[in-house]
Amino acid sequence: MLQHEHMFTKDFLRYLPDNLHVYEAFESEAFKVIQEGFEHYSARTIVHFLRHHSALIESDNGGWKINNNHSPYLARLFDLMHPEHVGLWEYRETKAAA
Numbered sequence: 684m685l686q687h688e689h690m691f692t693k694d695f696l697r698y699l700p701d702n703l704h705v706y707e708a709f710e711s712e713a714f715k716v717i718q719e720g721f722e723h724y725s726a727r728t729i730v731h732f733l734r735h736h737s738a739l740i741e742s743d744n745g746g747w748k749i750n751n752n753h754s755p756y757l758a759r760l761f762d763l764m765h766p767e768h769v770g771l772w773e774y775r776e777t778k779a780a781a
Contacts, residue, residue: 687763695756705749708733709757710764717768726758726772727751 688696699706712729730749758772 690759690763691756692752694750695753698750698753699760702749705733706757706760708737710761713761713768713771717771722771723773724771726761727754730754730757 709726709729712732713724716724716729730751730753734749755772755774758774762769762772
């Protein structure tokens with residue numbers, strides 16, 4: 684991923700190491716979407732689902748903290764890890780330099 688760090692914000696790169704469980708859950712949900720036959724899907728929808736699901740399971744601490752700004756970067760990471768599924772997400776121009 685280091686060779687692709689220009690694709691991610693510094694904030695996301697700081698967030699990820701302590702929140703790999705969030706990426707793993709995102710990845711799991713993306714595979715469910717693919718398995719259901721979707722050719723295009725919203726990364727933001729998955730993030731909202733993960734927030735809801737984690738809030739129900741971890742009600743004592745309010746669930747996972749996932750910044751909306753991380754949605755496109757979770758999707759980009761998924762594409763890097765699973766290039767055979769590139770095209771599932773639609774991207775806008777990134778502000779990764781920020």
